[in-house]
Amino acid sequence: MPVEPLTARYPGLSVADAYRIQQLNVGRRLAAGQRVTGHKIGLTARAMQIKFNVDEPDYGHLLDTMTIDPGASLDMAELIDPQIEVEPAFLLGRQLAGPGVTLQDVMAATEYVCVCFEVIDSRISDWRIKLEDTVADNGSSARLVLATEQHEPAGLDLYDMLTELEVDGRIVERGSTSAILGHPANGIAWLANALADFEVALEAGHIVLPGTCTRSRRIAGCREVRGRIHGLGEVRLDLAGAPYAANPDN
Numbered sequence: 001m002p003v004e005p006l007t008a009r010y011p012g013l014s015v016a017d018a019y020r021i022q023q024l025n026v027g028r029r030l031a032a033g034q035r036v037t038g039h040k041i042g043l044t045a046r047a048m049q050i051k052f053n054v055d056e057p058d059y060g061h062l063l064d065t066m067t068i069d070p071g072a073s074l075d076m077a078e079l080i081d082p083q084i085e086v087e088p089a090f091l092l093g094r095q096l097a098g099p100g101v102t103l104q105d106v107m108a109a110t111e112y113v114c115v116c117f118e119v120i121d122s123r124i125s126d127w128r129i130k131l132e133d134t135v136a137d138n139g140s141s142a143r144l145v146l147a148t149e150q151h152e153p154a155g156l157d158l159y160d161m162l163t164e165l166e167v168d169g170r171i172v173e174r175g176s177t178s179a180i181l182g183h184p185a186n187g188i189a190w191l192a193n194a195l196a197d198f199e200v201a202l203e204a205g206h207i208v209l210p211g212t213c214t215r216s217r218r219i220a221g222c223r224e225v226r227g228r229i230h231g232l233g234e235v236r237l238d239l240a241g242a243p244y245a246a247n248p249d250n
Contacts, residue, residue: 002080002125002245005133018135025138026061037207038062039195040118041187042139043131044180044211051215054131057181059191060139062207068145068237074119076220077241079142082121084219085212086165086227086235088158088177088184089116089146094204096188098196106185106192112150113158115235117227118209119143120216126245146207149233157231159183163213166226172217177229179213187211220246 006021007013030036043049044057068074076082093111121142124133134140158177165173181187187210192202202208219225220243228234244250 003123005124005128005130006136007130007132013132013136015132015135018132021136022060022138025136026063029063029065035064036061037064037067038209039191039202039206040139040141040209041191041211042120042134042141044187046179047175047213047215052127052129052134054134056131057187057190057211058131058135058139059194060135060141062141062144062209066142066144068143070145070148073238073240074143075241076239076243076246079119079121079243080123081127081245082119082142082219082243083127083216084165084225084227084237085118085120085216086163086173086214086229087116087118087180087209087212088113088161088229088232090185090188090208090210091150092202092204092206092208095201096192097201098193101189101192103183103185103189106188107153110153110185113153113156113232114150115147115227115229115232116209117143117145117225117235117237118212119145119219121243144207144209145235145237147233147235151232158185161232162228162230164228164230165214165217166228167217167219167222168224173214175213177213180210184210
């Protein structure tokens, strides 16, 4: 059930407070048997910062229960008001620990890159979020779909890859990976360095999402989405059901 923004209920809430809330909630999920499989970075593209009226990136945890297998469909009845983003995903072959992590370090530590859908969702009613709200809500991350086509990082021109989001047969967003902090690996370096303050590293075998280069799109009422990054491939997801916010009985 959606709630009012935390920043409206607690005007003094800081970003540091919000990350402590995120850690507490993730801790509860780990205690219930879930497992961390990586991290996501959000709000790296200027288009997303403008859309949600924030001026810096954020991050959240990816858990094993968030992953949707390729070919499976998303039951939107499990969600509140989902939106979808297409972005590259990095699978790390070795640990990245800040401070001082660079773009080159990220590329050297990456085992492969693939196209990915991140489904974001918010417990805040009608997405009326500030940075502190989305941070407390685990970066608004809900679900994850990885394409099966995988690419070794050597030789990839991730500085400028055309990215497209297609909803029900119509391309609704286009952008370039250069909008992700100039290069998607810059976002991952930022995260590795930010986590160093908490003595946390990005671990081998973890998935890291650097954010999208376009705006996200609400998907209530839609039935199929496809995401393409030219040079990396395509990811596809079928949609079923209606989310909480689209149900007139709620």
